[in-house]
Structures are given as structure tokens and as C-alpha cells.
Amino acid sequence: MKPPLTIGLLGLGNIGQGVKTLLDENDALLQRRLGRRIQLKSALVRSLDREVASTVRLTTNPQDILNDPEIDVVVEVMGGEEPARAYITQAIQQGKFVVTANKEVISKHKKALFNLAIQHQVDVFYEAAVGGGIPLIRTLKIGLAANRIESVVGILNGTTNYILTKMTEEKMGYADAVAQAQALGFAEADPSMDVSGLDTAYKLSILASVAFNADVGVSDFSYQGIDQLEQVDIGYAHELGYAIKLVATGRRLADDRLVFGVSPTLIATTHPLASVRNEYNAIYVVGNAVGESMLMGRGAGSSPTASAIVSDIIDIAFNTQRVPSARNLDNGFGSVGLVPDAAKSSQWYMRLVVDDAAGMLAHIGGVFDAHQVSIAQLIQKEKPPHQAELVVVTHEATVAQRDQLHRALASQSGVTGVVACWAVGI
Amino acid sequence: MKPPLTIGLLGLGNIGQGVKTLLDENDALLQRRLGRRIQLKSALVRSLDREVASTVRLTTNPQDILNDPEIDVVVEVMGGEEPARAYITQAIQQGKFVVTANKEVISKHKKALFNLAIQHQVDVFYEAAVGGGIPLIRTLKIGLAANRIESVVGILNGTTNYILTKMTEEKMGYADAVAQAQALGFAEADPSMDVSGLDTAYKLSILASVAFNADVGVSDFSYQGIDQLEQVDIGYAHELGYAIKLVATGRRLADDRLVFGVSPTLIATTHPLASVRNEYNAIYVVGNAVGESMLMGRGAGSSPTASAIVSDIIDIAFNTQRVPSARNLDNGFGSVGLVPDAAKSSQWYMRLVVDDAAGMLAHIGGVFDAHQVSIAQLIQKEKPPHQAELVVVTHEATVAQRDQLHRALASQSGVTGVVACWAVGI
Numbered sequence: 124m125k126p127p128l129t130i131g132l133l134g135l136g137n138i139g140q141g142v143k144t145l146l147d148e149n150d151a152l153l154q155r156r157l158g159r160r161i162q163l164k165s166a167l168v169r170s171l172d173r174e175v176a177s178t179v180r181l182t183t184n185p186q187d188i189l190n191d192p193e194i195d196v197v198v199e200v201m202g203g204e205e206p207a208r209a210y211i212t213q214a215i216q217q218g219k220f221v222v223t224a225n226k227e228v229i230s231k232h233k234k235a236l237f238n239l240a241i242q243h244q245v246d247v248f249y250e251a252a253v254g255g256g257i258p259l260i261r262t263l264k265i266g267l268a269a270n271r272i273e274s275v276v277g278i279l280n281g282t283t284n285y286i287l288t289k290m291t292e293e294k295m296g297y298a299d300a301v302a303q304a305q306a307l308g309f310a311e312a313d314p315s316m317d318v319s320g321l322d323t324a325y326k327l328s329i330l331a332s333v334a335f336n337a338d339v340g341v342s343d344f345s346y347q348g349i350d351q352l353e354q355v356d357i358g359y360a361h362e363l364g365y366a367i368k369l370v371a372t373g374r375r376l377a378d379d380r381l382v383f384g385v386s387p388t389l390i391a392t393t394h395p396l397a398s399v400r401n402e403y404n405a406i407y408v409v410g411n412a413v414g415e416s417m418l419m420g421r422g423a424g425s426s427p428t429a430s431a432i433v434s435d436i437i438d439i440a441f442n443t444q445r446v447p448s449a450r451n452l453d454n455g456f457g458s459v460g461l462v463p464d465a466a467k468s469s470q471w472y473m474r475l476v477v478d479d480a481a482g483m484l485a486h487i488g489g490v491f492d493a494h495q496v497s498i499a500q501l502i503q504k505e506k507p508p509h510q511a512e513l514v515v516v517t518h519e520a521t522v523a524q525r526d527q528l529h530r531a532l533a534s535q536s537g538v539t540g541v542v543a544c545w546a547v548g549i
Numbered sequence: 550m551k552p553p554l555t556i557g558l559l560g561l562g563n564i565g566q567g568v569k570t571l572l573d574e575n576d577a578l579l580q581r582r583l584g585r586r587i588q589l590k591s592a593l594v595r596s597l598d599r600e601v602a603s604t605v606r607l608t609t610n611p612q613d614i615l616n617d618p619e620i621d622v623v624v625e626v627m628g629g630e631e632p633a634r635a636y637i638t639q640a641i642q643q644g645k646f647v648v649t650a651n652k653e654v655i656s657k658h659k660k661a662l663f664n665l666a667i668q669h670q671v672d673v674f675y676e677a678a679v680g681g682g683i684p685l686i687r688t689l690k691i692g693l694a695a696n697r698i699e700s701v702v703g704i705l706n707g708t709t710n711y712i713l714t715k716m717t718e719e720k721m722g723y724a725d726a727v728a729q730a731q732a733l734g735f736a737e738a739d740p741s742m743d744v745s746g747l748d749t750a751y752k753l754s755i756l757a758s759v760a761f762n763a764d765v766g767v768s769d770f771s772y773q774g775i776d777q778l779e780q781v782d783i784g785y786a787h788e789l790g791y792a793i794k795l796v797a798t799g800r801r802l803a804d805d806r807l808v809f810g811v812s813p814t815l816i817a818t819t820h821p822l823a824s825v826r827n828e829y830n831a832i833y834v835v836g837n838a839v840g841e842s843m844l845m846g847r848g849a850g851s852s853p854t855a856s857a858i859v860s861d862i863i864d865i866a867f868n869t870q871r872v873p874s875a876r877n878l879d880n881g882f883g884s885v886g887l888v889p890d891a892a893k894s895s896q897w898y899m900r901l902v903v904d905d906a907a908g909m910l911a912h913i914g915g916v917f918d919a920h921q922v923s924i925a926q927l928i929q930k931e932k933p934p935h936q937a938e939l940v941v942v943t944h945e946a947t948v949a950q951r952d953q954l955h956r957a958l959a960s961q962s963g964v965t966g967v968v969a970c971w972a973v974g975i
Binding site: 141145148149152156250256257258261262265266267268269270271395398410411412413414415416417418419420421426427429430431432433434436437438 | 567571574575578582676682683684687688691692693694695696697821824836837838839840841842843844845846847852853855856857858859860862863864
């Protein structure tokens with residue numbers, strides 16, 4: 124029997140407990156496969172006054188883990204930027220392999236951390252930071268390693284996908300759906316990180332490095348959440364043959380420039396991503412050799428996240444020589460040509476509230492024509508007593524064109540407002 | 550720059566050419582990521598009278614590759630059992646890492662080859678043998694390594710899925726759909742390996758070892774193909790809310806016994822597998838930590854297969870120490886308790902042709918009752934001039950029950966035949 128792989132856990136909350144449980148449950152299976160034990164030696168906690176399994180040493184002092192020469196792998200599941208980043212940095216400097224679920228730290232500090240890891244000859248694994256239990260990073264870095272990735276389009280936030288599913292299938296209002304997600308533990312008491320799109324944006328910036336070797340942060344592209352989305356638009360989208368999902372997109376254009384963005388997006392109901400329901404995540408990848416492929420799985424919850432973390436630990440345990448593979452550590456980030464927001468192109472869904480007056484439709488049509496944005500689909504509905512809703516899906520137009528059109532439409536007499544405007548298609 | 554990884558290719562047909570093309574196309578990308586070149590040195594061909602790229606040495610003598618001390622990795626893309634098995638064996642004995650797309654060889658000889666590989670301290674990679682470009686093996690072995698796998702249910706043959714898609718969406722007859730698949734290169738001139746279910750069975754037996762550590766061959770479970778499937782049943786299935794797919798199933802029961810099988814299966818149209826179209830493959834995996842997850846991608850064609858092979862090569866190239874990870878080499882296969890065919894349980898779809906006589910429905914219903922198989926759904930259709938078709942979906946029943954019922958129904962006066970009988974649900 125080879126010597127055990129010894130683990131120190133930073134954080135013993137929901138996810139930390141999930142990791143402990145999974146290691147315990149699969150102990151025999153892992154010993155058989157690995158020919159060695161994975162031993163959870165100690166865990167950093169906020170306070171010591173709690174019930175614990177006797178085999179794990181609890182401590183409130185991070186140095187008990189970071190400075191313990193017996194510990195091979197530091198698993199960081201505290202969340203938040205600091206002190207997590209500082210602890211990870213110190214662990215690398217001490218020559219420890221690191222496994223983290225921390226999307227914020229990896230998104231913001233990947234370049235510095237990866238360089239440090241290469242310098243100190245250790246690996247940093249972060250499978251759990253994106254897509255919950257779905258082995259996205261590995262699939263892009265190894266399973267599809269032969270491919271030049273052309274695009275990644277994903278549903279990367281389980282909370283918002285759960286909310287959108289309830290709004291779609293049970294016609295729940297936004298606030299009710301959020302409350303239900305909170306009751307079931309899918310949403311935090313303060314859901315703003317999820318519903319604002321920021322969580323998805325962090326994950327997309329990590330995928331940008333994994334898929335495109337691009338070092339971009341959340342300030343390098345625009346992101347929108349679902350907090351402005353209304354039930355009525357989900358209904359109209361359905362009528363037009365679309366589902367609305369919060370979609371992260373990374374795409375390489377023919378000229379090698381890259382486009383990134385996060386926004387609620389109308390997806391044709393026939394597309395596989397449209398049928399990803401509840402707290403599931405999915406990613407749709409196009410590679411130059413493999414063509415289109417999709418991975419789907421649970422994107423939230425302690426058990427799927429623990430699945431990703433423990434799989435990372437196992438990957439390290441297989442590596443009995445402690446030679447870092449550096450598979451996940453791109454340190455020579457390529458120069459990135461980003462497409463500016465205004466030049467991004469898409470079809471658009473717009474909902475206008477207008478006076479129900481003779482000639483209004485022709486008038487509005489004229490405004491679209493004047494901005495050279497053509498209309499692909501249109502629904503007109505009465506909005507009693509004296510108004511109408513016009514729901515339009517345009518053909519392809521840039522964000523700049525869309526914004527000009529939007530302003531022009533809003534300033535027409537008889538137009539109460541352009542009350543919704545979302546991207547269509549992926 | 551590290552020394553190059555040198556490759557010898559056994560076979561330079563469709564897939565071999567695909568590997569060469571992909572290595573050429575991604576040369577710069579791979580050098581950047583790996584810090585070393587992947588050099589295709591020589592290829593075994595049937596005869597030398599063909600145009601070739603000048604950088605690859607062609608040979609008709611396998612020993613020029615198997616005995617070449619410069620060659621690190623032997624890539625076998627000849628197909629068929631012999632001499633591929635013999636060449637792979639020799640390559641392992643010479644201390645070379647092996648990458649193969651050969652489902653038949655891995656299915657039949659995995660135990661011997663994996664043991665030999667461990668003995669000679671090399672790795673055998675076979676990602677391309679199952680699921681085309683989808684990194685299934687890696688996902689099960691590494692990405693989901695933390696999980697005890699409960700079930701794998703998959704569409705593993707692109708040819709038959711293409712044929713079934715045409716029969717479903719364009720109401721093509723079986724023969725026409727096969728002809729179209731042949732015309733497009735999705736089916737061989739002799740499609741029997743695919744349509745008989747044997748190809749899927751080989752792949753399932755490989756998944757059995759990857760997911761369940763079980764050494765089973767295609768003679769250890771029953772498999773059926775799509776060659777007995779009629780257009781009319783696809784129509785009735787649709788009416789009842791199902792799509793028909795050729796499904797491979799591996800499942801662990803609560804008592805730890807395993808069930809394997811390949812058969813055309815009615816899948817609820819709401820299930821993600823039901824929407825896998827054309828030559829795509831997909832696998833639906835349930836793990837004890839990750840829950841349900843699905844992978845989908847192209848299951849056939851030289852480019853997706855080359856994607857899997859070259860990804861295997863890259864995995865080896867990352868491993869600059871040439872220490873085998875043995876991640877894919879289960880040599881301590883567990884003892885397997887297989888559920889015998891007769892005890893397998895499922896819902897069943899049956900189509901009967903009966904005389905259109907008074908009391909017939911009650912009579913047939915009585916036969917179901919007598920065999921304690923209850924009816925979940927029923928459609929009765931006229932079959933002019935004097936007959937009727939009864940389409941029944943039963944509740945759960947064992948194969949033994951089904952077979953007894955089948956015989957009893959067929960022997961009733963007024964029953965022309967039980968003309969179709971397929972499993973329902975996954």
C-alpha cells in the first residue's frame with residue numbers, strides 16, 4: 124500500500140461537510156482504485172464549539188494546516204476573495220497541491236496563482252468552481268484537448284435556472300420564484316450575486332481561460348442578470364418558440380477576436396440547452412474536431428460540488444510521483460482581441476407598449492426600417508383600455524444599432540416605452 | 550523545449566487520416582500547451598502505392614513500428630480483432646504506451662491487456678472506442694471518479710440513431726433509412742454490426758468495466774438491434790408520448806447485482822435522451838454524489854474519433870515522466886452478480902394483430918390479467934378489412950412474465966400475432 128494522501132480542509136460548511144461525507148462513503152472504493160488512502164487530517168473552522176467526527180482535527184488557526192508538513196493537498200471551500208486567496212497563495216508557496224471551489228479567487232487571480240503554482244511545482248485544481256458536479260474544466264482541458272474550441276455557451280448558475288424554470292413552467296412571478304428557491308436552499312438569503320449575473324460572469328471568465336487561453340475578468344465584458352426579467356416576456360417568448368435562459372457565451376470569431384457576455388437569452392425550444400431545467404447546468408461546446416457537444420448535470424448543491432472536489436483530489440492521488448501535470452495551468456495567456464459591446468451582433472427580442480391608434484404599427488415599422496433593423500417575427504396584443512403591446516423579434520443587428528433603435532422608438536409619440544429588450548439565439 | 554513525443558500509427562484509413570490531419574492542424578496549439586511536439590513518425594499501411602504527406606514514413610511491416618525504439622506511443626486504428634490485438638500486445642511488451650479506437654479488442658481482451666500494461670508499466674488509452682468524440686471514459690474514470698456509479702444509459706451507435714431519426718422525423722421505412730445512412734457514409738456497405746446491436750454491445754461491455762469494474766463480454770447479456778423495428782411502431786410510440794432509441798443500459802441494483810442489456814427502447818419524449826438526434830451519441834450517468842448528468846456529442850465520423858484519439862495522445866504527452874497513471878487500467882475486476890435475462894424487469898410495449906370481433910378486447914384483457922401483467926396504456930386501431938391492431942404499454946413486468954404472456958397471447962384464437970414487443974422506459 125502506498126502512503127496516504129493527506130488533506131487539509133479550509134472551511135467545513137455545507138461543501139466542506141459534503142467533501143468529508145463523500146470521502147468517508149467511498150473510502151473502500153477509493154482505496155481499491157488508488158492503492159492508497161485519502162486521509163482528511165484537519166479542517167479550519169470558525170469556532171470549535173460544534174459536534175464533529177473524531178477523526179478530523181479541527182482548528183481555528185489556518186497555519187495549523189498551511190504549515191503542516193504532513194498535509195499534501197489543501198482544499199479551499201471557504202468562498203469569498205480574502206482570506207481565501209492569501210491562504211491558497213501560502214499553500215502553493217509551501218509546495219502543497221491546491222483544490223478549490225472558489226470562482227471569485229480563480230476568476231480574479233488565476234494568472235498570478237497559476238504562475239506561482241508552476242514556479243513551486245504544484246497543481247491547482249478548480250473543477251468545482253464552474254458547473255458544480257459537471258467535469259467541465261477537465262473535459263475542455265483534457266477530453267477535448269485535441270480541439271481548437273470555437274465556442275462555449277452555457278447555463279452556469281443553478282439558482283437562476285431554477286427561478287426561470289418556475290417562472291416558465293408554473294407561471295410564477297419573479298419574487299415568488301426567488302422565495303421558493305430560497306426555501307429549497309437553492310438561493311442565498313441575499314440572492315444578488317446569482318440573480319445579477321455576477322456569479323455566471325465569474326464562471327465565464329474562468330472558462331475564457333480554459334477554452335480560449337484568454338485572461339479576462341468580469342470587467343472586460345458586460346453581464347446582465349435575470350432581475351429585470353418579467354413573467355410576461357417568458358410567455359411571449361414561449362409563444363414565439365423560445366425559452367429564456369441566463370446564458371454565458373464565449374465565442375471565437377473568424378478573425379480570431381473573442382466575444383464574451385452574460386445575458387438572459389431567448390433560445391429556440393428545439394435547442395438542447397432550452398430543455399435544461401431546475402438547478403441543472405449545461406454547457407454547449409463547439410470544437411474544430413469534435414463538432415458540437417454538450418455536458419449537463421447538477422450545478423448547485425453540496426453533493427455535486429463535493430463530487431467535483433473529490434474527483435480533483437483523486438486525480439492528485441493517482442499522481443503518486445507528485446509531479447504536477449500543469450494541465451490546468453495556462454501561464455502563457457494569449458493576447459486577447461475582444462469584440463467591444465457595441466459591435467456584438469445578435470437577433471433581439473423587444474417588447475413595446477404603444478397607444479392602440481390607427482397607423483401605429485406602420486409608424487413603428489418605419490422606425491425599424493429607418494435604423495436598418497428588419498423584423499423577423501411580430502405579435503401584437505391588446506393592452507386594455509387603450510394600449511397595445513408589440514412584441515418583435517428582429518433579424519441580426521449590432522448592440523449599437525439596437526441601442527439607437529431603442530432610443531428612437533422610446534422617443535416616438537404614442538410609444539409609452541420599450542419595456543423589454545433581450546438577445547435571441549446562441 | 551522537451552523532447553517530442555513520437556507516434557507510430559497502425560492504420561491510415563479514414564480515422565488514421567483524421568488523426569494525422571488533426572495533429573497537423575493543431576501543431577502550434579499543442580506545442581504551446583505541451584511545451585513539446587507530437588511527432589507522427591511512421592504509419593502501417595496495406596500497400597505503399599498511394600499519395601502521402603512526405604513527413605510520415607509509410608511501411609507495410611508492423612515491426613517497423615512495434616520494434617522502433619524511437620516510438621513512444623502506438624496508435625491502433627486498424628479495427629477488427631486480429632491482428633490488432635496481437636500488435637497491441639507486442640507494443641505493450643515493448644514498453645510503448647498504446648492508444649486504440651478498437652472496441653472489439655478492448656471488449657474481448659481488456660483484462661489480459663490491462664494486466665499486461667500494468668506489468669510493463671505503460672498506459673492503454675481507449676477513449677475513441679466508445680462514444681466517438683465524447684470523452685466518456687475520462688469523465689467516468691476521472692471527472693466523476695468520486696462517485697459510485699449507479700447507472701449508465703446510453704445511445705452509443707451513431708448509425709442506428711441516424712436511421713431511427715429518419716424513420717421518426719421523415720417517416721422513412723427502415724430500408725430507405727439504411728440506404729440514406731450508407732449514402733452519407735454513416736453506415737457501412739454491410740451495416741449488420743451496427744443494426745444488429747453488436748457494436749453497441751461491445752461498447753456497453755467496455756462501459757461495464759469503466760463504470761462498474763465488471764469484466765463482462767457481449768455473451769454475458771442479451772442485445773437486440775433495430776433490424777426488427779417497424780415504422781408503424783415508431784408512430785404508435787410517438788402517439789403514446791415516446792421516442793424509440795437503441796439503448797444500452799448498465800445498472801446497479803440495490804442488492805449490488807448488475808443488469809446489462811441493449812435493445813430498442815421507448816423513451817418518454819421529455820427525457821433528455823429522447824432528443825438526441827441523427828448521428829449523435831449521448832450517455833446518461835447517475836452517480837451517488839453528482840446525481841444525474843448527461844454527455845452528448847458526435848458518435849461517428851473520422852473527425853470526432855480523431856478528437857478522442859489525439860486527446861488521448863495529449864494526455865500521454867502531458868505526462869513527461871512516462872510514469873503510467875493506470876487511471877484507465879482496472880486490473881482487479883470485481884466479482885459480478887449479473888441479473889439473468891428472465892428476471893429483468895421493465896414496462897413493455899406490445900402490438901397485437903387481432904380479429905375485429907365482439908368481445909375481443911375483453912378477452913385479451915383477461916389474458917393480461919391471468920398473467921398478472923397490468924395495462925398502463927392502450928390504443929386500438931382498425932386494420933381493414935376485418936382486423937384490429939392493439940397497442941399496449943404494460944406496467945412493470947419481468948422478461949419471464951412477458952414471455953409467458955407473449956406465448957399465451959399468440960396462442961389465442963382470433964390473435965394473428967404479437968408482432969412487436971419492446972422495452973419501455975430507462
